[in-house]
Amino acid sequence: AQSVTQLGSHVSVSEGALVLLRCNYSSSVPPYLFWYVQYPNQGLQLLLKYTSAATLVKGINGFEAEFKKSETSFHLTKPSAHMSDAAEYFCAVKTSGGGADGLTFGKGTHLIIQP
Amino acid sequence: DTAVSQTPKYLVTQMGNDKSIKCEQNLGHDTMYWYKQDSKKFLKIMFSYNNKELIINETVPNRFSPKSPDKAHLNLHINSLELGDSAVYFCASSLYTDTQYFGPGTRLTVL
Secondary structure (H helix, E strand, O other): OOOEOOOOEEEEEEEEOOEEEEEEEEEEOOEEEEEEOOOOOOOOEEEEEEOOOOOEOOOOHEEEEEEEOOOEEEEEEEOOOHHHEEEEEEEEEEOOOOOOOOOOOOOOOEEEEEE | OOOEEEEOOOEEEEEOOOOOEEEEEEEOEEEEEEEEEOOOOOEEEEEEOOEEEEEOOOOOOEEEEEEEEOOOEEEEOOOOOOOOHEEEEEEEEOOOOOOEEEOOOOEEEOO
């Protein structure tokens, strides 16, 4: 079985500050890992994904994440927060051999940007 | 062009009614999914279909029945709606093991 833990249901940062959203996973086989963003009353938009290529993954809107197998982590970062980054962020995992398996999501982190 | 679309966007209905949510994707994907997002925003897979064949059926009440008339459509029919069915339902699609793309969601409210 696989699982995802997102530390911090709410994270607040000042505009221009570093954004760090934490994600730890549990998987018995090599995982595929994803970060999705959900703006209010909208669907989920893919930010970035790790599929066993480069461990540092760059995504859209200036976000990136680093896969660390030893720490079973896939934390999301952005050097400088913008007001438009305020949203709900979800980390998700899928086993690499999982075929049509669904994603297992973390509980989400609500990112608040202070002016 | 909307890649994954759902109708309706909002659905308000009474307990005991039967309702359907439609999903269509124009990405040429062969796998489609239904997820449920509860009031705490937790997302959980309900079903997945690959080439019109049911692959995953998580512990979902049998009042929920997915139907896939073709690879581009996956509809969700819900019988005898209950208060606990109130949630946002998301459709998604992928090319088998690749990235899943999500629709805008359908907010179901059962009164």
